[in-house]
Amino acid sequence: MTRIKCSQLRGKKPDEVQKQLSDLRQELNTLRVGKVTGSGGAQKLGKIRNVRKSIARVLIVRNQTTKDNLRKLYHGKKYKPKDLRKRKTRAIRRLFTPKENSVQLRKVQRRQWAFPQRIYAVKA
Amino acid sequence: MGPKKETKEASASAKKKDAPAATTTATASAKKTTKTAGNTTTATKVVTKERKEKVKSTALKAKQRVVRGNQLTRKRKIHTKPTFRRPFTLRLQRQPKYPRRSVPKRNRLDHFAIIKYPLTTESAMKKIEDNNTLVFIVNIRANKPLIKQAVKKMYDVDAEKVNTLIRPDGEKKAYVRLKADHDALDVANRIGII
Numbered sequence: 001m002t003r004i005k006c007s008q009l010r011g012k013k014p015d016e017v018q019k020q021l022s023d024l025r026q027e028l029n030t031l032r033v034g035k036v037t038g039s040g041g042a043q044k045l046g047k048i049r050n051v052r053k054s055i056a057r058v059l060i061v062r063n064q065t066t067k068d069n070l071r072k073l074y075h076g077k078k079y080k081p082k083d084l085r086k087r088k089t090r091a092i093r094r095l096f097t098p099k100e101n102s103v104q105l106r107k108v109q110r111r112q113w114a115f116p117q118r119i120y121a122v123k124a
Numbered sequence: 125m126g127p128k129k130e131t132k133e134a135s136a137s138a139k140k141k142d143a144p145a146a147t148t149t150a151t152a153s154a155k156k157t158t159k160t161a162g163n164t165t166t167a168t169k170v171v172t173k174e175r176k177e178k179v180k181s182t183a184l185k186a187k188q189r190v191v192r193g194n195q196l197t198r199k200r201k202i203h204t205k206p207t208f209r210r211p212f213t214l215r216l217q218r219q220p221k222y223p224r225r226s227v228p229k230r231n232r233l234d235h236f237a238i239i240k241y242p243l244t245t246e247s248a249m250k251k252i253e254d255n256n257t258l259v260f261i262v263n264i265r266a267n268k269p270l271i272k273q274a275v276k277k278m279y280d281v282d283a284e285k286v287n288t289l290i291r292p293d294g295e296k297k298a299y300v301r302l303k304a305d306h307d308a309l310d311v312a313n314r315i316g317i318i
Binding site: 022025026028029030032033034035036037038039063066067070074077079080081082083084 | 221222223224225226227236239240241242243244278315316317318
């Protein structure tokens with residue numbers, strides 16, 4: 001069996017990918033039956049590993065593309081699903097945003113405007 | 125009496141002058157002006173359009189209040205029992221602004237995962253020939269109805285009943301008795317267990 005490559009899979013449509021997945025899983029089942037009944041021999045037994053890894057590749061590609069499309073869908077929206085938000089750490093997610101941090105009392109704002117830090121230069 | 129009337133008339137005419145400016149109908153106001161011109165001498169009241177509307181609105185409000193009931197003087201409910209149970213209140217359905225998970229979890233126990241492989245031991249062969257049953261090693265988390273569905277989906281056969289047991293090595297064994305119109309031997313040949 002030719003080795004399935006991820007780059008090939010990414011080009012395919014989702015129905016094709018789904019079909020490929022079910023084909024592979026069917027094949028895996030028949031191989032497992034063969035293993036139990038003792039038919040085939042070393043070649044067939046070795047094939048089991050290839051099929052398992054191919055299934056993994058198909059699933060990787062499928063899940064990556066769906067996640068990617070969802071990220072595009074929710075891009076710029078205010079409310080995103082929690083697994084599409086940035087993860088960082090729990091504490092960091094609860095910190096103030098830079099804007100919230102920069103909020104000042106009106107008294108302080110006025111004071112800064114009225115009495116800014118002056119810079120002087122000494123005449124040589 | 126005289127000066128009072130005059131002032132009233134003056135105010136009325138002033139009102140009249142305002143009314144045409146405010147409203148769009150010029151003819152009605154013109155009519156009114158002619159009417160008042162005639163009534164200046166008598167003691168009849170001058171009814172402007174504005175006053176008519178005001179009267180109408182107060183009458184309407186009064187009617188509404190009668191229908192609605194004045195909120196300040198509400199009737200008290202009579203409680204005939206000593207206990208007070210919380211009344212049924214409005215319970216709204218959830219309208220989430222975003223799904224919590226972007227993609228719903230995929231079913232890890234689908235029919236490919238349920239049936240692992242069929243058994244080909246001597247006793248299993250005996251079961252196939254004599255009792256019209258197939259013997260499978262099955263995912264331990266599968267239950268009998270799920271096994272029935274999986275067998276139907278994978279091998280296109282109807283099961284009459286499923287018996288399960290958990291082997292000492294931790295695997296689940298399922299004896300799937302097929303319906304009378306299926307032959308276990310044929311199905312076994314088709315699957316690959318001979």
